[in-house]
Amino acid sequence: MGNLLKSELFKLKKDTSFKKLTLALMLIAALFPLIASIYGTEQISVNELFLTIIGKNNYVLKLIPCLLAGYFIASEYSLGTMKSIASSGNSRIRIYISKLMVFSFGAIIFSVILPIGMTGTGAILSQFNDMPDLKYFAQIIIFTMLYAAAFASIMMLFATMFTDSGKTIGLLILIFLLFDGVMFMLASKITLFEYIYNYSVFKLSYDFININALESIEVFKLAIVPIVTYVIFGLLGVLAFQKKEIK
């Protein structure tokens, strides 16, 4: 398993889309506070900056890794390189899990660049003016990582089924953009959907921002749902991959 992980990490490091997206996010993380501090009338509050970012970071969690899913996962099939991987003498389960782990790692990196990077830049620029509560900050970062991984697990299942970069990216973005709206509509008609939606990572990914105001049972729900989602979609992915005929 170690060699598979090493190989996947090597490929992630060399992946053009991964490099470019990381760079773009880092630029935004540096420039946004810089512009705010240059053009803002009063000194920036790091806490406010942090709260603004984590409100918006939901899009980064859901959309940016869709691109990586296309280039890093689906492309292995369209390029034919999956043939070498699948015939390399490693079991399909291990191959899938290694790739899932490294892909999730990539998605996690994307997910924390803005909250950590922007907050950091803001802190330096404002000389640590009105810093966010450290415990809250740490909690948010941990939950951001959890949800990024859960979304990544869902994305990887679809990428494995679609096996074409363009199709994967297009359909994933569509799914992740429309899911909330579709579920909202269905929930208004059938209560079962409301129930499902309320326990889904899609809904809960909006909720963890309020973690400091929640009871511990709610916090537990926030933590357990992404973990279960990660595992279930991981298993579904393994099943799909094991049956797959690789061209």
Place this chain on the structure above:
Amino acid sequence: MKDCVLKTNQLSKQYKHQVALNKVNLSIEKGSIYGFIGQNGAGKSTLTRLVTGLAMPTSGTVELFGETDERRLIQARKRIGATIEQPAIYPHMTAAENLEAHRLLKGVPGKECVQKTLALVGLHDTGKKKAKNFSLGMKQRLILAIALLGDPEFLILDEPINGLDPMGVVEIRELLKKLNSEKGVTILISSHILSELHLLATHYGFIHKGELIEQMTLHQLEDKCQQYFHIKVDNTEKAATIIETVLSTNDFEVMPDGVIRLYKYLDQPTKVSTALVNAGLIIEQFKSMGQDLESYFTKLIGGIQHG
């Protein structure tokens, strides 16, 4: 019987509307170079995909290094190097990076094997050039290098010579021969062109419409394809003596029906006929027989189609 690296037992693969392989019993001896020949769509790639575990058989089994159990088969695949159909490389990586990704994947120790393998296929001077900017022949070499990484005991090469220039074909052929003779690597190489494999393979398997129609050694194939004069005269014994004495050769056979097969003087038919006529023999039949590999192959397939 010699050890077999690969054996298939009644191996079949059926797609919805298509039998891609039908009860194939193929065996590849250790140390041989097995030329796997069939037209487009015959089932060559399907077989290699079943052997490498990219697809599952509908029925029948694959035996690799004596292993048939699924788990052990996966382990056994660590000992093979395979390229299956079109170039499978990472376009945004250099040749060395492509190899490094596969070295890690296969768990081959030591980075130095990357440069060594690149040198082996003649790609050591491609430097920072990305694989997407390689020519088709360079891509083929890179794929071959990937397959060669980690000194596999068994190479499975599906149409590896596509896109190589004549020099490249010779070069790669020599490389494969060397690997075979020096390191004892067993090779399965598929192609739809028999002549492409002729100077390389020691064993042949002919596949047509999913059926393995014939397996033979190079020797047997050469026998079938040998050119000779088919000579029938009124006195076979006398003719044999004349050939031995006047034409001074032993390179002929007398068939049970009295026909003589002469393998010499193929370019001098008059010399042969004159010698026989001068000895007072009456020539009843005199014709040039035999075939080249390609026409043998065509006939083999034709026989299947019409019979």
